[in-house]
Amino acid sequence: MEELLLEYGLTGLFILSFLAATFLPVVSEAALGALILAGMDPYACVAAATAGNTLGAMATWGIGRWGSEPFLTRMLRLSAAQRERAVRIFARYGSWSLLLAWTPILGDPLCAVAGLFGLSLKRFVPPVLLGKLARYAALAYLLS
Template identity: 90%
Template sequence: MEELLLEYGLYGLFVLSFLAATFLPVASEAALGGLILAGADPYACVAVATIGNTVGAVTTWGVGRWGSEPFLTRLLGLSAAQRERAVRIFARYGSWSLLLAWTPIIGDPLCAVAGLFGLTLKRFIPPVLLGKLARYAGLAYLLS
């Protein structure tokens, strides 16, 4: 990961942030921190990581929207309990629950469940973007 960041900078951060919001276990926070500590512009890093992670979340939403529930369970590697938890959270809080799309373990399932429930992108993107921006901006603030 370090080599990718050093060689590709913000482009590498975008790719890692995108992948982190899909079903792959990638630490985009470490990539953001590494670039900032290496002297990259924190504002640019936060913007790129937020956009990449949000586009990745939209991809996960699309898998939920056009995939079947059994397919999602296999793809996410979720237990029935984890899937039901995501469904309960989304059913109770609706699109506001997507402010938590950045969280480990529950974030990806929430995005997929939002797609599965037919939430429009117009209602999906704002809370996801806001939650991811807050996470990356908070991390950048702690590092500066």
């Protein structure tokens, strides 16, 4: 996989980061690390990963906004416990909870719940972008 990632570079990182934010079991951090350790510009890698992951989160938001209840439960494998936890956190902290959109297990349900609650993209994108940028920047800093 590393050879394939190095062949596609930032485009591959962008795509993997997008997919990682859409309920698929993809690890974008490993891809970011592989490219940085292979000598690619850390700033460009952070930008590509952040953009892809943020757009993937927006897709998950859209699924929450316009997808049906059975689709969220069955197709996205969003368990009742995951959804209920995300609903509680989102109800308590509102759009600020989306700073946690980068976290495993909780992040994707939070993005879907934000869509379910009808949160506008104007309020959705800033905290999601900030949280994801901070995560990738911290990882790049540790690897540089």
